[in-house]
Amino acid sequence: MKMKFGIKEVVAIGIGTALFVALTEVQIPLGFIPNTALQPRAALLAFLAAVFGPVVGGVVGLLGHAIGDALFYGSVWWSWVFPEAVFGIVVGVFAKKFAVKEGGFNGKAIVLFNIVQVVANVLAWIVVAPFLDIIIYAEPAAKVFAQGAWACLGNVIIIGILGTLITAGYSKIGAQSSSLEQED
Numbered sequence: 001m002k003m004k005f006g007i008k009e010v011v012a013i014g015i016g017t018a019l020f021v022a023l024t025e026v027q028i029p030l031g032f033i034p035n036t037a038l039q040p041r042a043a044l045l046a047f048l049a050a051v052f053g054p055v056v057g058g059v060v061g062l063l064g065h066a067i068g069d070a071l072f073y074g075s076v077w078w079s080w081v082f083p084e085a086v087f088g089i090v091v092g093v094f095a096k097k098f099a100v101k102e103g104g105f106n107g108k109a110i111v112l113f114n115i116v117q118v119v120a121n122v123l124a125w126i127v128v129a130p131f132l133d134i135i136i137y138a139e140p141a142a143k144v145f146a147q148g149a150w151a152c153l154g155n156v157i158i159i160g161i162l163g164t165l166i167t168a169g170y171s172k173i174g175a176q177s178s179s180l181e182q183e184d
Contacts, residue, residue: 005055012056013063016048020064024072041068042155043163045084046117049092050167051100057088079132083124087155090120098167105171110164117159125152 020041027037041064049057061084069076094116098109105113125148133144 009052009056012048012052013059016044016052016056016060017063017067019044020060021068021071024064024068038154038158040158040162042087043159043161043166045088046091046113046159046163047166047170049088050095050098050105050113050163051170052092053095054089054092057090057092058085059088061085061088079136080129082132083128086128087120087124090123091116100167100171103171105168110168113167114160114164117163118156121152121155121159125149125155 023039023041023044026041027039029037045057045061045064048060062081065081065084066076066078069081091113094112098105098113100109126145129151130141130144130148133139133147134141
């Protein structure tokens with residue numbers, strides 16, 4: 001897999017991370033499970049990974065979550081930062097298949113995007129996050145697997161709706177008219 005990394009990707013990391021951090025406080029709590037909520041930042045991360053690939057997805061997930069935790073909560077919960085990066089990387093690996101930049105994000109690409117985001121969410125929030133919670137913080141297994149499952153479900157819903165809409169809109173309108181060009 002040939003990966004292109006240039007000015008557009010650096011700008012995407014900078015802007016994406018800033019937006020991700022800003023969206024940290026935009027959430028709809030899932031009141032019955034502590035510390036879990038519907039978060040639009042998950043849709044932003046899925047979009048960025050689908051457009052710019054695994055490096056951008058991984059870095060925005062890692063930096064955005066870590067900086068957001070540090071700024072808004074006073075400490076970083078690493079067992080949830082790393083899964084965010086895992087999610088961004090997994091979705092980003094399929095960026096070429098989604099054909100977002102080429103304006104081909106429709107039909108089969110949308111179905112693939114949603115299959116990939118579900119698998120990436122399961123891997124990140126039902127596998128990686130709970131195990132890291134147990135290993136790093138000695139959290140009770142029942143608690144962290146419940147939190148992970150609800151975080152996974154919340155992300156699947158918000159990405160399935162908002163992430164799909166943002167990505168489809170960008171593919172249809174914005175992909176062909178990108179204003180980021182390298183100067184001579």
